[in-house]
Amino acid sequence: MALTGAKPNGADKAEADAKANRELSGAEIVVQALLDEGVELVFGYPGGSVLHIYDALFKQETVRHILVRHEQGASHAADGYARATGKCGVCLVTSGPGATNAVTGIATAYMDSIPMVVLTGQVPTPVIGSDAFQEVDTVGITRPCVKHNFLVKDVRDLALTIRKAFHIATTGRPGPVVVDIPKDVTDPNIKIPYHYPREIRMRSYNPVEKGHPGQIKKAVDLMLQATRPVFYTGGGVVLGEGSAQLTELVRATGFPVTSTLMGLGAYPTTDPQFIGMLGMHGTYEANMAMHETDVLIAIGARFDDRVTGKIEHFCPHAKIIHVDVDPSSISKNVRVDVPIVGQVAGVLTEMLRLYQAQKPQPDPAPIADWWAKIADWRRLDCLQYDRTSAAIKPQFAIETLCKVTDGDLYLTSDVGQHQMFAAQFYPFDKPRRWINSGGLGTMGFGLPAAMGVQLAFPEAQVACVSGEASILMCIQELATCKQYSLPIKVILLNNGYMGMVRQWQELFYESRYSHSYVDALPDFVKLTESFGHVGMRVERPGDLEDAMREAFAMKDRFVFMDVVVDPTENVYPMIAAGKGHHEMHLSPSLTDRELA
């Protein structure tokens, strides 16, 4: 192993000693700790309680601060940055409304296990509890939506607490950590010796690393006997950097693989062994395979209700193997037969080794029969839609986006129909390319998340697929995109409705469209232009590809494409709430056909 970061020579040691003896104020400690953590970007918004920290930020140039236009934007941008890079996202907001505005983004990160450190200002310690100006109990408000949180009451605890925050956020099952810092703790006039601990040990926090060898052996034994196996993979494979190991194991076994919304890209979605996303809007073949499987291999997935459908009908014939870094995910919703707690990458490597060591390798005939069955399901072509429509179909818009960008985008999305169409129709052959709010389902996530991604990868093509309802929830970030010249492309699938709400109302409320029509929409082209960006509006299918090519050719401009799509289009297949995998609603054009 290379000794990267180690500085053995004397000059550096002297420099380190000088560094070690430095006296810093609390505000300077915050900034220095971020430097020591290797933080490149901080997304934030200043305010009274964090003014000392902002002053310390002003005096240095290594940590780059990105000024958002609303604290929700800061937390989503830090989140998007973390999802795309795998590093810890950082945001900095003031007390009171600064903190409460950030909460939606914190909860979003928590539900999807995204590593994030959120520094919040707090009123000075002597007035905590007195209902001071811009005081809220940030630690209390965020407690249920963070992995952990801290209130730092003494400047001498500040460096260690920040170190702990990064350690907790990025290890085990990742998640957001809030560090609440009262203003007096950052007082520029109180200086103390600065020491930032490299190594940290917490007696109360020891995440599991390696999976239990006996359990892995049991799992592989089940896999070797399987006749109708399925890999069911989730966001944990992406978060645990297990994509390469998963791909190897899937290819070695020849088993089919399906993925949750959060796991897309962990295994290349264009590969023939990938049978599509599963769950509420999963493919027919993936959901039917789940229903018929005899050995389910769940990797870094958490058996979410949008995935399982009705638990009583979930994988009725299967023995279930579950690999997860979080013991509390195991047997939480569905009782599993072979639990394995550990980092997915290591467990997958060990599974592969044991699988390949088996001599002779298992009879390929049952797996071939299984694939024949899957091929039958696939022939249904469950994602088909009307390609002759005079209106732009949202599916067509995503397919065109794929064509224009060669399927090579970092794609963020908001929440609703457009999110599902993007998940179904855009290919993700690499992890960390598909960035969306899966667990919390936060409308308004897409645009600020795209900012985080674009700032992390200035040369990459970043797009945000959104809806006209979602985009308005964080529209103020168009100003941030202008300030930092972020060449993001927004693909707005504008159907004039909260599409997913409308779909449910059509299907389950006898088409009573209660408050799902977004009346009085802005002129998005003018709106975008007023922020200094390029706006485009496309209304006909025939114009779409050229318009998209034009948009993506503007490499240094933010382009907002208002794409007017068919307002009546629904997302299919669909498993209604409370139904099983085998009870899918299919697109109306398919429902008259006999199902297997």
Added chain:
Amino acid sequence: MRHIIAVLLENEAGALSRVAGLFSARGYNIESLTVAPTDDPTLSRMTLVTTGSEEIVEQIKKQLNKLIDTVKLLDLSDGPHIEREMMMVKVRAERPDREELKRLTEIFRAKIIDVTETSYVVELTGASKKLDAFIDAIPEGLLIEVVRSGPTGITRGEKGLTLS
């Protein structure tokens, strides 16, 4: 089924509210919860009594373990253990009832720790069921106030729930 779970927690501000919040957020039953610092001032020991199916209690233990402040956890119900709860009961004790209340106190090996012309305060320690029985045994109309600590527990034998 009823479970009595002992938890060693970091003695940090907010640790208790994390546990309480976990139970309310996830809709778990909690019958009682007691907490106090231990001989090691950096640690608190909490004893909580909960009920639920085996699956739910398993989840409760996993979720408790997942809290960053949790250092160690033991389900005392998994093995032989001793459970004790302390109770103070204030009873109306006027002339005609005083003798019977004293007898009752002796039978239950309780102690009278406060006496006035018209009242006693009785202290009793034991398993929760014994405490229930004492309350039931008090003649009707005499009970003024009941204070219970909630159960605490310890395993039998030489092994303890400690850091080492």
